[in-house]
Amino acid sequence: MTGTFYVVGVGPGDPELMTIKAARILDQSAAWLTPSASKDGISTAFTIASGAVRADGKEILTHHFPMKKIYRGEPADLEVQEAWDDATSWILSHLEQGHDVALPTLGDPAIYCTGFYVAETLLARSPMANIEIIPGISAIGATAAAAKTPLCLGDDELVVIPAVFENSKIREVLSQFNAVVFMKVFKSMDRLVPLLEELGLLDTSVLVERTSMADERVHHDLKALVGKELHYFSTLIVRKN
Numbered sequence: 001m002t003g004t005f006y007v008v009g010v011g012p013g014d015p016e017l018m019t020i021k022a023a024r025i026l027d028q029s030a031a032w033l034t035p036s037a038s039k040d041g042i043s044t045a046f047t048i049a050s051g052a053v054r055a056d057g058k059e060i061l062t063h064h065f066p067m068k069k070i071y072r073g074e075p076a077d078l079e080v081q082e083a084w085d086d087a088t089s090w091i092l093s094h095l096e097q098g099h100d101v102a103l104p105t106l107g108d109p110a111i112y113c114t115g116f117y118v119a120e121t122l123l124a125r126s127p128m129a130n131i132e133i134i135p136g137i138s139a140i141g142a143t144a145a146a147a148k149t150p151l152c153l154g155d156d157e158l159v160v161i162p163a164v165f166e167n168s169k170i171r172e173v174l175s176q177f178n179a180v181v182f183m184k185v186f187k188s189m190d191r192l193v194p195l196l197e198e199l200g201l202l203d204t205s206v207l208v209e210r211t212s213m214a215d216e217r218v219h220h221d222l223k224a225l226v227g228k229e230l231h232y233f234s235t236l237i238v239r240k241n
């Protein structure tokens with residue numbers, strides 16, 4: 001087997017935020033496995049990648065990865081595991097022919113990224129497989145840039161958590177750290193806003209929807225978001241200082 005499997009971070013949305021290396025790897029890979037969270041076959045990572053690199057002439061498989069909770073150290077949901085297995089079979093068949101495969105992924109691959117589960121599944125089936133991870137600009141940094149705020153300065157400590165945790169855990173994190181980034185926050189604002197208000201943190205919090213995309217929205221008035229439907233691509237920054 002001579003092909004390489006690349007997990008390529010393509011940034012938060014604006015193709016100009018892709019790295020030169022990401023663009024080069026995508027350009028030179030014969031096949032792309034583009035992840036889709038919905039069954040309609042739309043892959044945001046593909047939209048970003050193809051905004052900077054010509055996709056025609058490539059073999060492209062848009063693969064659906066169901067969005068379900070994953071607890072590390074516990075077996076994944078059957079449907080999720082099947083999606084990783086099917087993706088791995090497709091990737092392996094290309095690598096065995098000596099072709100490189102790229103999996104473009106939103107933001108940075110090191111942060112809540114399906115590409116790493118696929119890489120783990122690939123390594124379990126083929127321990128000698130060549131795998132490369134190409135970092136990208138995460139929605140975390142891009143959200144801070146859109147809101148024109150730093151994430152941490154001086155002796156600040158930064159923590160990143162999915163907003164799906166129960167309130168007691170979130171309260172604990174907010175008391176311990178002075179800069180907190182909430183990801184996967186789109187369904188949690190009705191619950192988080194009263195908590196932030198109680199802790200006196202509403203005025204120093206900002207939520208950005210669809211960071212770096214054409215319809216990016218920066219929300220400082222978080223109370224106005226209660227009862228509203230937010231886009232899945234929403235990130236909340238809470239800072240005490």
Ligand SMILES: C[S@@+](CC[C@H](N)C(=O)[O-])C[C@H]1O[C@@H](n2cnc3c(N)ncnc32)[C@H](O)[C@@H]1O
Pocket residue numbers: 012013106107108109110111112113137138139140143182183184185186208209210211212213232233234235
């Ligand atoms: C599965 S995680 C992927 C994170 C990604 N690997 C990264 O580094 O940005 C999905 C979450 O990332 C955040 N996100 C991704 N893209 C975003 C964007 N363009 N604007 C705001 N938040 C975004 C949202 O919190 C979303 O629920």
